[in-house]
Amino acid sequence: MDQAVTPPILYEWAGRKSAQPIDPALEALVRDIIGKIADKWTMLIIETLDAHGTLRFTELGHKVGDISQKMLTKTLRQMEADGLVTRTVHPVVPPHVDYALTDLGRGLGAAFCSVWTWAEAHYDDIEQSRAAFAARQGAV
Amino acid sequence: MDQAVTPPILYEWAGRKSAQPIDPALEALVRDIIGKIADKWTMLIIETLDAHGTLRFTELGHKVGDISQKMLTKTLRQMEADGLVTRTVHPVVPPHVDYALTDLGRGLGAAFCSVWTWAEAHYDDIEQSRAAFAARQGAV
DNA sequence: CTGGATCCGGTTTGATACTG
């Protein structure tokens, strides 16, 4: 009950600017959120959880890749606070903690998917640009 | 010329996981790129440039908001290297440098738009979650 | 006067070791 119902406030931004009204207060608010969730680890964790479903702490860390426990803990806490993931503690002898995406988190994951698709489609362009840029710099 | 043509490699990821084949090497590659562009300032700069078009250094910094010149310079450099923005220097008496999105950068902006829309639609959910989480923590 | 490079202080991050 959102995508379709959302007032078309920044829709014209999607295709192109039309240099227009967009509520500044709202934009500031949204901007703040973007600033907080547009984090490398947040994106990677969301993708991992979305792809694999419920995961335990260590397993999640392993699948995400090069993340330290500290950042994993920290990012997970932030995401939990933001309502993106649930943290379920099973009080058993060897501690067992499950992390899973909430509906909110899954929604964000779906939104990220277009970025993901974009990256998948353009990584070679990026690498090419990087090589060209490096060559340009090296030449100076 | 991308969204529609892109091979449906991780499309099943969009809706839900189906615990499946997705090329691991490709995923690692894409993951690497996501890790590099998933940056707070990168997103904010893309949005700003997409909304306002070509901008000068100082003007861009002002519109982005709370960014320091150092981070603006650094992020812009990275984005230039990645081929997301063009940096045009006009050799005039008062230095004049224009920054504009490339097609690649615009594409990323468009992809990121869904995240923007999501944030716009759910910021109240997030704030609610944060309040609940804070209360839960404070209560302990 | 603008873009941006440099130096310094504070914060964040990462590696390792330790506890429940």
Added chain:
DNA sequence: CAGTATCAAACCGGATCCAG
């Protein structure tokens, strides 16, 4: 296994200084 504690390193932001 899941996290915390500790310390060193890297990074961020602000002010200042430099080049055109």
